[in-house]
Amino acid sequence: MAQEANKILWRRFTARMLESGLLLLAVALGVGATAAGFSLLANTQKLGTEMLSSPAYREIVVSTQTNSDDMEVPAVLKPTADNVVLTANDLQVALSVPSVKYSYVSSGTELRFLNQKVIAQMTQMGPGPGAEAAPPATRTTTETNPRQGPQGLLTADELAKKQAEADVFLTEVDQLRGSSVTPQYFDAWGLKAAVGSLFAESERQSDTTLVVLGSAAAVQIGGTSIDAKALVGKKILTWEGYAVVVGILAESGTDTIDNSFFSPYQTTASDFGEGGPPRRRAFNVQLRFAVSDPAQLEQAASSLTSLLSSAVASDQLVVSNPRAEAQKLIDRNTGIGFLILFLALATLFIASVNVSHILMSRGLRMRKGVGILMALGASKNSILQLFAREGIFLSTAGSLLGALLAWPLSQTMESALGLTESSLVFLILGVAGAWVLNLVFSVLPAVQNSQIPPADAMRAA
Amino acid sequence: MITLNKLTKEYDLVGTKVQALKEVSLTIERGEYVAVMGPSGSGKSTLMHLLGILDNATSGQYLLENYDITSLPDREQARIRNKHFGFIFQSFNLFSELSALENVMLPMGYANVPMKQRRDRAAALLEEVGLGHRMHHLPTMMSGGEQQRVAIARSLSNEPDVILADEPTGNLPSDKGEEIMQMLEGFNKRGVTIVMVTHNPDQGKRARRRLFIKDGELWRDEGTLVKGA
Numbered sequence: 001m002a003q004e005a006n007k008i009l010w011r012r013f014t015a016r017m018l019e020s021g022l023l024l025l026a027v028a029l030g031v032g033a034t035a036a037g038f039s040l041l042a043n044t045q046k047l048g049t050e051m052l053s054s055p056a057y058r059e060i061v062v063s064t065q066t067n068s069d070d071m072e073v074p075a076v077l078k079p080t081a082d083n084v085v086l087t088a089n090d091l092q093v094a095l096s097v098p099s100v101k102y103s104y105v106s107s108g109t110e111l112r113f114l115n116q117k118v119i120a121q122m123t124q125m126g127p128g129p130g131a132e133a134a135p136p137a138t139r140t141t142t143e144t145n146p147r148q149g150p151q152g153l154l155t156a157d158e159l160a161k162k163q164a165e166a167d168v169f170l171t172e173v174d175q176l177r178g179s180s181v182t183p184q185y186f187d188a189w190g191l192k193a194a195v196g197s198l199f200a201e202s203e204r205q206s207d208t209t210l211v212v213l214g215s216a217a218a219v220q221i222g223g224t225s226i227d228a229k230a231l232v233g234k235k236i237l238t239w240e241g242y243a244v245v246v247g248i249l250a251e252s253g254t255d256t257i258d259n260s261f262f263s264p265y266q267t268t269a270s271d272f273g274e275g276g277p278p279r280r281r282a283f284n285v286q287l288r289f290a291v292s293d294p295a296q297l298e299q300a301a302s303s304l305t306s307l308l309s310s311a312v313a314s315d316q317l318v319v320s321n322p323r324a325e326a327q328k329l330i331d332r333n334t335g336i337g338f339l340i341l342f343l344a345l346a347t348l349f350i351a352s353v354n355v356s357h358i359l360m361s362r363g364l365r366m367r368k369g370v371g372i373l374m375a376l377g378a379s380k381n382s383i384l385q386l387f388a389r390e391g392i393f394l395s396t397a398g399s400l401l402g403a404l405l406a407w408p409l410s411q412t413m414e415s416a417l418g419l420t421e422s423s424l425v426f427l428i429l430g431v432a433g434a435w436v437l438n439l440v441f442s443v444l445p446a447v448q449n450s451q452i453p454p455a456d457a458m459r460a461a
Numbered sequence: 462m463i464t465l466n467k468l469t470k471e472y473d474l475v476g477t478k479v480q481a482l483k484e485v486s487l488t489i490e491r492g493e494y495v496a497v498m499g500p501s502g503s504g505k506s507t508l509m510h511l512l513g514i515l516d517n518a519t520s521g522q523y524l525l526e527n528y529d530i531t532s533l534p535d536r537e538q539a540r541i542r543n544k545h546f547g548f549i550f551q552s553f554n555l556f557s558e559l560s561a562l563e564n565v566m567l568p569m570g571y572a573n574v575p576m577k578q579r580r581d582r583a584a585a586l587l588e589e590v591g592l593g594h595r596m597h598h599l600p601t602m603m604s605g606g607e608q609q610r611v612a613i614a615r616s617l618s619n620e621p622d623v624i625l626a627d628e629p630t631g632n633l634p635s636d637k638g639e640e641i642m643q644m645l646e647g648f649n650k651r652g653v654t655i656v657m658v659t660h661n662p663d664q665g666k667r668a669r670r671r672l673f674i675k676d677g678e679l680w681r682d683e684g685t686l687v688k689g690a
Contacts (some may be wrong), residue, residue: 003570003576004556004559004563004564004566004567004570005567005570007558007559007563008556008558008559011558011559012558015558368554369556371515372550372554372556373567374515374539374542375513375515375542375546375548376542376543376548376567376568376571376615377539377540377542377543377544377568377571377572377619378539378571379535379536379538379539379540380535380536380539381535381536382539382571453516454510454515454516455510455515455516458510458515459506
């Protein structure tokens with residue numbers, strides 16, 4: 001290939017900077033918009049699929065008005081009497097619904113740890129929170145509560161003695177968030193113990209506070225002083241007494257689980273409806289029911305509503321299907337994604353047609369030059385390659401510029417639709433796809449220009 | 462060297478067939494200096510296009526060095542044009558984006574001549590036509606005579622067997638036209654075959670052989686009466 005021929009085209013390209021610049025801009029805008037639109041749509045689908053694969057979206061959440069305020073997406077919200085609560089009996093009753101595979105409670109809680117630093121701080125401040133009314137009995141052990149010193153707080157010496165006990169562990173961590181759960185929670189979420197064991201239903205009412213640590217939480221608690229696995233069997237000193245580590249979960253891949261601890265959700269007998277006014281006691285939490293097949297969620301929700309309405313007045317029951325709400329959100333975002341992609345493709349199409357048209361007219365203006373080149377020895381294939389180079393350059397340079405535009409554009413759109421993660425892979429795929437599409441339009445004029453018969457081109461010369 | 466046997470070229474103009482060249486037969490030997498003459502529309506340009514393989518004949522046979530090149534694939538035709546023919550046009554047809562040197566280098570690029578060799582040979586050719594001092598100038602900075610000299614240098618770049626010149630002095634003043642004619646005659650003396658289309662009877666007389674074309678037919682060949690006369 002004659003490099004001089006390339007020079008002709010390049011110098012013609014640069015001689016018309018305004019026209020060439022506008023062509024590049026048109027390609028960049030079309031490619032940028034298309035890539036951002038594609039990335040948005042693909043990312044919506046990916047994150048939506050990931051979200052729905054979480055066990056949280058195979059759940060039906062049932063609540064009453066008194067605790068429905070903290071539900072993420074209550075499906076039904078009706079005013080109810082204050083004294084109506086759900087009981088643990090309802091968990092067991094619900095298992096009679098064929099589509100319900102697991103029923104459990106999961107309620108947020110936290111552990112506050114005692115260590116040298118906290119003791120030092122509290123000693124300076126005087127009687128600490130330990131001197132106040134004890135928190136809910138769920139964490140109280142039958143052993144002597146370590147916080148009960150002369151001033152309701154351990155002295156440094158006492159703490160040192162406790163620390164010296166082989167099975168006691170003082171963590172440097174001040175507090176850890178976690179959940180009080182009933183054992184079926186682990187089955188519903190597919191959580192397994194990597195070390196030690198999970199607690200069973202029979203241990204749920206244990207006087208000793210049992211904890212199962214998430215994999216990352218165990219590393220956090222153990223710190224640099226002890227291997228995380230060695231925490232199993234240890235008693236960790238907390239404000240409420242000892243928390244005995246019975247197991248450490250295998251890594252779940254979900255940050256909120258891996259960084260949490262889980263303790264048994266403890267109830268009183270009346271929570272199970274075995275005495276007292278059964279529905280006036282403190283089991284006022286959201287009950288969660290998991291199905292094995294998400295397709296059964298609607299049916300499960302309907303069955304649970306009928307079932308529990310017999311125990312609680314139907315207008316006092318709030319049943320939520322988070323998956324249905326999430327699906328609506330995903331569908332809405334997908335629709336918006338398709339619309340944006342359609343508009344972006346229209347932009348790319350218009351830009352590409354214009355590029356094609358201008359390159360075609362440039363080729364026609366160079367018809368005389370094509371004739372001369374053919375007379376000098378250029379074959380049709382050489383002419384095709386020559387003009388194709390111009391198209392490829394224009395398309396590639398425009399696409400690279402488009403990629404620079406696509407990144408902030410996709411960030412803005414994804415943020416507006418509430419997508420938390422951006423995908424560079426989808427953006428690159430989008431740019432590549434738009435580039436190929438534009439390339440076809442940019443190279444077509446080269447095919448046309450190379451088919452001019454030499455004699456016809458020579459007549460122009 | 463060149464043999465045409467009953468070469469005919471027809472064009473289809475909106476359903477009507479027009480014969481631009483009618484069964485032309487002739488032979489051009491190596492080293493000849495041939496002037497092709499005739500009125501406008503007589504078929505001179507069509508003959509030149511067929512000789513330069515820029516067009517294919519509708520019928521007949523074209524032998525180059527006894528090799529039938531009547532209907533070769535495009536790539537092969539391009540190679541033959543590049544290697545065996547040099548073209549000189551009335552309006553010079555230099556690329557205004559390229560310097561004189563680059564214009565002369567251009568045909569050598571299609572012959573895959575290495576860059577340094579291209580540059581050296583182009584510079585030598587420009588020296589030969591008296592433009593060594595202007596080789597980096599753009600055609601737009603040159604006079605018509607200088608541009609045609611660059612075009613002549615370009616036509617010689619691949620050492621062709623035949624130079625096809627279409628009214629080479631048509632756009633030049635007579636003194637510059639004379640320079641170009643002398644230059645062509647000089648190359649012919651060195652063995653290059655010249656086929657030149659001209660309207661100028663004086664220039665035609667300087668050729669050793671004249672072909673007269675009329676209504677698409679070879680009417681007269683160097684005093685040899687082909688038809689009529």
